[in-house]
Amino acid sequence: MSQRVFITGFGIITSIGKNTAENLASLLHRRCGFGELNVLDTIHSKTLPACEIKLFNQELCELAGVPNGKGYTRTSLLGLIALKEAIQSASLSPAEVRDAGLLSGTTTGGIREFERHFYELMDPLQKGDFAQFADTANPGEHGERMADAVGIKKYIATLSTACSSSANSIMQGAQLIKHGKLDRAICGGTEALSRFTLNGFNSLMIVDPNHCRPFDNTRKGLNLGEGAAFLVLESERAVIEKRKTPLAELRGYGNANDAFHQTASSPEGTGAYNAMNLAMAMANLAPGQIDYINAHGTATENNDLSEGFGIQKLFGSDVPLFSSTKPYTGHTLAAAGSIEAVYCLLGLQHRVVWPNINFHEQMPELSVSPVRELKQEVDLKNVLSNSFGFGGNTSSILIGLA
């Protein structure tokens, strides 16, 4: 029989906080992580500000509990910090961790270290410390390293569907539980800023040098960000057996493809519509039962228009409260889905809806607008979180109170 899937813990690190408590405080006080870059070494540090975690790798090693840190890329370190907090918050025993699955999303693995040591690595005669990063161009490397660090043996998967990666890892973890392959899956994603990514997005001309403005008529593009988040998913059976009180239930999820263009969403938002619709169908919920949408809302012209149309098409005249939290964290790409899932969980727990910072001017194409100010004492039962990516990927997950 199909198992229900519950969320029993989570962990997070972003530019607005190195754990859950710090993220919550920043969200409540409208503190954003946007600013000049001074950890990543790039010529764009002043011209293309982003949402950077102001900790150097040595400090991250301490936080991650790997003081020596040999071979750990920034991607692995951020992931490990969030992963350990998630394991602790769900009170998993070492045996439960060993028999869990780890599903992590990434866009570029350890490219940050690979780009830094590229010329040295391309000369096999050179010897030095850099050799620890020889395999960091492999995206799956970070997944295995994190699994090894915490002792996960049973199931390992790394997913890469660009900016929807961690939404898909949450989805796939839930599938494995539903089908009885796992009792527990720790799912999320991790993303470190790199010159590769910054220059890649810049070459696509979708980076705004100013603070991003999702769903605003003057929006000019996204800000990049870095971070990681992991959710602990447990089967109904495991929750009952351990007499745990779950934080929430993962009620539904949907993955579809826009099949429109390699790096752009369809103008009608077909993929967005389909993904949300699939998630709601799985949860057996009608549009009127959705209380909030954490939008993908990257603040690119294309995304917000497409997503906005998708939302309007699905919800008609009764669009729920929605906002994009990207101005807080920047677009954390592969980690965005799990980071925003954590923000949804915090919203459910604290009965708040996060504001869409920097929204001032209505888009004429849309008849709806996002939540501007923090809303408290909101009766939230079911929330959607959207994540879309290059390659036409559209994913949506539906989280409800347990």
Next chain:
Amino acid sequence: MAGKAQYFIQGIGMISPQKTFDNQMFLEEITTYDQNVLTAVVPDFKAYINPIQLRRLSRMLRVGLASATICLRDAGIEHPDGIITATGYGFLDETEKFLREMLEMKEKQLTPTHFMQGTYNALAGLEAVMIKCMGYNNTYVSKGFAFENALQDAMMRLDEHQAAHYLVGSYDEAAPVQFIASIREHHFKAEPIVNLNLFDTTTKGTIQGEGAAFFDLTGTRHENTWCELLDVAMVYRPETKDHLAASLADFLKANNISLEEVDVWLNGITGDAVRDVILKELEHSDLKAIPQARYKHLCGDYCTVTSFALWLGASVLKKQSIPEVVKASAFETPKEIKTVLSVSHYMNRNYAFMLMQRA
């Protein structure tokens, strides 16, 4: 949700360092290599991709899209329900081009083509656009488990909808960057060898290969069916041969298959004297009595190389023949080949089992 379904391979498109793109052939022409790098023997892409699009695509995207088209034509399917791809290093040649340009131009005046085509899910995305597949789309990049993750994903979805068709694919390219960066880890042999002699070597390392493969996986039998895929399992970093053997025994038991029923097993050893140790021990103990075939001398080693094993197993079952070039030692091909087992490893970390049966 319905129970565990059956899974059938209805179509295959395989482009590898051997001439495998032609489904009418079965390893009749063998290409040899002597520099430890095996590259794909490709078809005429114009037969599969429209010429305007062709010009804009990187080599590996062409290989990938062509193999997807070969698969769909073979399956007689135009609109699969979803696309799931797997890769280890992705389009590393494209990633390298963008990276070099970025370093050489000092982060100025960059064009996005290589960045876009270097994305791991570029193939799954482009294929979706090409055949207008708006259904499920996912990409796994978990080193030596990526292809198994993708198969399992499709299998679980077929459990829910037996009539569905999933296009499950893999790609990895023999990128110079990977070759050079892994010299320090001795992933590839330091001395040049002839690929067909791979299993006679006694040194560290293997040979680099590449390939793109697509399989149409569905829950119902069809006249074109190649074989049934019974099950897939992964074992992460087994410490000993006994650990691996116990996992294999569990796997077989879960599928109600005894070792005696296995007609031929596909041995995924790589010719690496150090990293092959556990699998060789298994070969010489538990699997000793079973006829054995090997394949990495034909296609080289890469993260998603088990897709070659799946193609080989499916071909053996469909064509009811075992080419001499894959036989580990002389044995008489059984009158009926019913069951094929694949046991493989990637870098002595990612071990995987696949069980295939005549449909």
